[in-house]
Amino acid sequence: MSERVPVTTTDAGIPAPSDQFSQSVGPNGPLLLQDHYLIQKMAQFNRERVPERVVHAKGGGAYGFLEITEDVSQYTKADLFQKGRRTDLLLRFSTVAGELGSADTARDPRGFALKFYTEQGNYDIVGNNTPIFFIRDPSKFADFIHSQKRRADNHLRDNNMQWDFWTLQPESAHQVSFLMTDRGTPRSWRHMHGFGSHTFMWYNAAGEKFWVKYHFKTEQGVQNFTALEAKELEAQDPDHHIRDLFTAIKGGDHPSWTVNVQIMPFEDAADYRFNPFDLTKVWPHEDYPEITIGRFTLNRNPESYFAEIEQSAFEPANLVPGIAASPDKMLQGRLFSYPDAHRYRVGTNYLQLPVNQPKSPVHSYNRDGAMRYHNPGDPVYAPNTAAGPAADPALFAGEDYRVTGEIVRSAYQLHKEDDDFGQPRALWEKVLSDTDREHMVANIVGHASAPEVTGDMHKRVVEYWTNVHPDLGAGVARGLGLG
Numbered sequence: 001m002s003e004r005v006p007v008t009t010t011d012a013g014i015p016a017p018s019d020q021f022s023q024s025v026g027p028n029g030p031l032l033l034q035d036h037y038l039i040q041k042m043a044q045f046n047r048e049r050v051p052e053r054v055v056h057a058k059g060g061g062a063y064g065f066l067e068i069t070e071d072v073s074q075y076t077k078a079d080l081f082q083k084g085r086r087t088d089l090l091l092r093f094s095t096v097a098g099e100l101g102s103a104d105t106a107r108d109p110r111g112f113a114l115k116f117y118t119e120q121g122n123y124d125i126v127g128n129n130t131p132i133f134f135i136r137d138p139s140k141f142a143d144f145i146h147s148q149k150r151r152a153d154n155h156l157r158d159n160n161m162q163w164d165f166w167t168l169q170p171e172s173a174h175q176v177s178f179l180m181t182d183r184g185t186p187r188s189w190r191h192m193h194g195f196g197s198h199t200f201m202w203y204n205a206a207g208e209k210f211w212v213k214y215h216f217k218t219e220q221g222v223q224n225f226t227a228l229e230a231k232e233l234e235a236q237d238p239d240h241h242i243r244d245l246f247t248a249i250k251g252g253d254h255p256s257w258t259v260n261v262q263i264m265p266f267e268d269a270a271d272y273r274f275n276p277f278d279l280t281k282v283w284p285h286e287d288y289p290e291i292t293i294g295r296f297t298l299n300r301n302p303e304s305y306f307a308e309i310e311q312s313a314f315e316p317a318n319l320v321p322g323i324a325a326s327p328d329k330m331l332q333g334r335l336f337s338y339p340d341a342h343r344y345r346v347g348t349n350y351l352q353l354p355v356n357q358p359k360s361p362v363h364s365y366n367r368d369g370a371m372r373y374h375n376p377g378d379p380v381y382a383p384n385t386a387a388g389p390a391a392d393p394a395l396f397a398g399e400d401y402r403v404t405g406e407i408v409r410s411a412y413q414l415h416k417e418d419d420d421f422g423q424p425r426a427l428w429e430k431v432l433s434d435t436d437r438e439h440m441v442a443n444i445v446g447h448a449s450a451p452e453v454t455g456d457m458h459k460r461v462v463e464y465w466t467n468v469h470p471d472l473g474a475g476v477a478r479g480l481g482l483g
């Protein structure tokens with residue numbers, strides 16, 4: 001051997017006796033329990049997997065940076081959004097319903113999860129490539145996801161089950177409309193927009209409050225696959241999107257997104273024509289135009305997919321001073337759900353892994369637990385007289401607002417123009433081209449033509465789309481042989 005390579009070791013750093021042979025009694029004899037190296041190798045291998053994410057299991061991601069180019073200090077005091085600020089970030093893309101090895105080009109929303117390593121701790125925007133969602137109450141989330149995953153008996157995906165859920169929940173119509181256009185099969189993660197989707201609160205240094213929606217507009221341009229192209233790639237290259245992103249960044253082609261926001265004055269929310277916190281609705285641009293505040297770029301691939309992407313942990317509850325939650329019920333549910341998932345999937349001290357660690361100092365009284373290695377010293381409690389860390393409520397001055405009401409289980413109160421079909425109808429009527437509409441009809445018909453979808457279900461599917469627009473319903477009926 002011309003060049004010296006490092007000596008293999010055990011995980012305890014002890015030089016390994018062999019990369020090839022286990023220890024046996026004679027060349028043909030049984031193996032020995034004392035071969036600690038072999039036992040460590042086999043035992044460690046059995047523990048290589050953490051559970052896959054219960055949703056958004058298949059994905060990929062990269063690092064980059066956010067640059068703020070405009071002054072929005074009149075809306076938020078968040079440090080990362082001050083003009084001229086540059087903040088490092090991680091972005092993980094994903095499909096929702098498939099498992100870890102599933103095909104990247106499946107028809108599905110795409111996850112668009114951002115972690116900003118700000119000077120005031122991690123700020124996570126855990127969004128999708130659509131501005132809306134299928135449901136508006138978190139109590140429906142597990143049932144919705146079950147309907148998109150696998151049956152109990154044969155463990156197969158089942159389009160009948162999907163249409164059963166969607167047609168019983170008409171609030172899904174807007175998101176299913178997006179999904180059935182060619183934006184349901186993006187050409188790559190680089191060629192799609194991202195959205196924070198929820199409404200969040202911003203507040204400025206004077207304590208004035210605003211409602212805000214995030215739009216991340218791809219600077220590569222939106223490009224999609226047709227249903228046929230996407231289907232072919234499912235077979236030819238199931239990892240197409242991971243490969244595309246990694247290869248582009250490795251080759252110096254760094255994708256970027258313009259960061260836009262829509263801003264609603266706090267007081268407008270009460271009698272806006274749509275419920276501004278309903279996740280199945282957008283804010284039409286004529287009411288609240290998008291304002292550009294900056295852009296972000298992805299410029300660095302992970303070195304270890306497992307350590308940096310599989311174990312990355314995003315949480316909508318990571319909000320920094322200047323930004324707060326809104327009363328969107330879905331957002332409220334998600335504030336609980338993600339850290340709970342991480343404690344189970346990655347472990348109690350998931351925030352100590354390098355990818356999840358804030359880059360700003362941590363002075364917390366939380367301590368101990370499995371695998372912890374940064375542990376705070378004394379004092380171990382607050383308040384104390386030992387010069388331990390003390391909270392600064394002034395940082396959050398401005399996020400408070402008044403709410404009163406009876407405790408109920410109820411749908412949102414309707415605003416003037418709230419209904420489930422008006423906004424998807426606007427998409428069909430105002431936004432889609434003739435080709436988009438043709439493809440949308442064909443995509444719906446293709447999906448509903450799976451052999452397991454029943455004749456009764458076809459009738460419900462036609463009714464659902466007729467409610468969005470009679471022409472769309474008629475096109476779907478013709479395609480399903482009912483027209």
Ligand code: NDP
Binds near residue numbers: 427432
């Ligand atoms: P506008 O005409 O002002 O905006 C239409 C929006 O649709 C733009 O953001 C456009 O941005 C996006 N768009 C264009 N082509 C498609 C497509 N094939 N699929 C999905 N989105 C597309 O109208 P309004 O603001 O009044 O909204 C009308 C409808 O547009 C809404 O009911 C909603 O369905 C859809 N929409 C609205 C958004 C909003 O935040 N207001 C955001 C996205 C969609 P781009 O081409 O860059 O994607």
Ligand code: HEM
Binds near residue numbers: 334
């Ligand atoms: C992942 C729950 C709605 C976007 C997840 C995970 C859970 C979850 C448990 C797995 C987390 C992990 O193991 O790391 C929920 C619940 C919802 C909800 C309970 C509704 C009540 C949404 C919505 C969006 C969204 C509305 C987008 C607007 C994502 C994304 C991921 C994810 C992008 C993957 C994050 C990553 O890349 O690690 N969700 N979710 N979810 N969810 Fe949701």
